[in-house]
Amino acid sequence: MSMTQASAPGKVYLFGEHAVVYGRPALACAIELRARVKVLSTRREGVHVGGSRGPESIHKYPYLATAVRLLEQRCAAPISGVKLKITSSIPAGAGLGSSAAVTVATIGALSHALDVGLGEEDIARMGYEVERNVQGSASPTDTYLSTFGGAYIMPEARRLTPPRCGIVVGDTKRSASTKALVAMVRELKSHHPELVEDIMDAMATLSREGERLLEAGELSELGRLMNINHALLNALGVGTPELDRLASAARAAGALGAKITGAGGGGCIVCLADEEDTPQVANAIRRARGRAYIVRPAEVGLVVEG
Ligand code: PMV
Numbered sequence: 001m002s003m004t005q006a007s008a009p010g011k012v013y014l015f016g017e018h019a020v021v022y023g024r025p026a027l028a029c030a031i032e033l034r035a036r037v038k039v040l041s042t043r044r045e046g047v048h049v050g051g052s053r054g055p056e057s058i059h060k061y062p063y064l065a066t067a068v069r070l071l072e073q074r075c076a077a078p079i080s081g082v083k084l085k086i087t088s089s090i091p092a093g094a095g096l097g098s099s100a101a102v103t104v105a106t107i108g109a110l111s112h113a114l115d116v117g118l119g120e121e122d123i124a125r126m127g128y129e130v131e132r133n134v135q136g137s138a139s140p141t142d143t144y145l146s147t148f149g150g151a152y153i154m155p156e157a158r159r160l161t162p163p164r165c166g167i168v169v170g171d172t173k174r175s176a177s178t179k180a181l182v183a184m185v186r187e188l189k190s191h192h193p194e195l196v197e198d199i200m201d202a203m204a205t206l207s208r209e210g211e212r213l214l215e216a217g218e219l220s221e222l223g224r225l226m227n228i229n230h231a232l233l234n235a236l237g238v239g240t241p242e243l244d245r246l247a248s249a250a251r252a253a254g255a256l257g258a259k260i261t262g263a264g265g266g267g268c269i270v271c272l273a274d275e276e277d278t279p280q281v282a283n284a285i286r287r288a289r290g291r292a293y294i295v296r297p298a299e300v301g302l303v304v305e306g
Contacts, residue, residue, distance in 0.1 A: 004306030006109035095262025100142030149301030162297030166278035176265030223257025230259035238264030253284030
């Protein structure tokens with residue numbers, strides 16, 4: 001077995017989360033925060049995860065254990081004598097696709113190290129299956145973007161040009177359950193179906209308009225639409241005072257647009273900003289008691305070296 005390492009990026013939603021659950025288009029973009037996985041050989045039997053406290057059984061890590069199980073099924077042979085070293089710059093549980101990135105990097109690295117011969121489509125599909133197995137339900141967006149990088153209209157996976165500007169992510173440092181928020185929106189929709197359908201139709205218009213503006217490089221207009229999408233997510237009830245505070249601070253500091261990314265209820269906002277304005281936008285987020293990450297779009301998804 002050759003020593004292999006792989007990395008895969010996280011993602012943000014520029015438009016359309018929640019509406020995508022009801023068949024509307026969403027626009028997502030991979031970002032240069034990465035999870036990295038190193039595959040090493042060891043004399044121990046089975047698969048272990050190397051951490052600061054020594055190797056631990058893979059069974060403590062549901063995403064990794066499921067990925068290994070699916071790979072074993074695929075090659076009809078047990079995987080043993082393997083140690084995985086995981087590092088990640090993607091905050092976990094913040095809606096940035098950290099579990100998908102770790103999963104995709106693990107599948108990519110193991111597939112290469114063990115000569116399983118999976119192509120990128122296979123890896124994205126297997127990553128999605130892992131997330132569905134562990135979470136009960138999942139959207140294919142995270143694993144798709146972790147594998148392929150770039151910007152996409154989902155679920156049809158039409159590739160777009162990523163925004164040519166700075167991206168600042170603001171983290172409220174409060175985690176929230178995607179499952180609970182999706183259920184909350186479903187409950188609202190059951191009481192007010194027409195109203196919520198209208199809001200989701202408006203979100204679909206934002207994704208389509210967003211696609212056009214992205215392709216035309218009209219980033220100020222794109223930012224305005226992100227602000228509208230933020231307001232519509234608030235209308236669905238997934239906003240919080242912290243998310244609003246971070247978004248307002250970012251806009252006041254010159255962001256072209258700022259909105260919730262992902263499920264809401266905590267988690268993160270995403271802002272677009274001119275490259276030179278990103279430090280001041282990040283500082284404004286920190287002053288508003290958030291954690292800030294200045295990132296760029298990830299043009300490349302899964303990278304395997306070995
Ligand atoms: O918070 P995240 O990145 O898991 O995004 C959730 C996105 C939703 O549209 C709310 C749910 C989904 O499965 O698409």
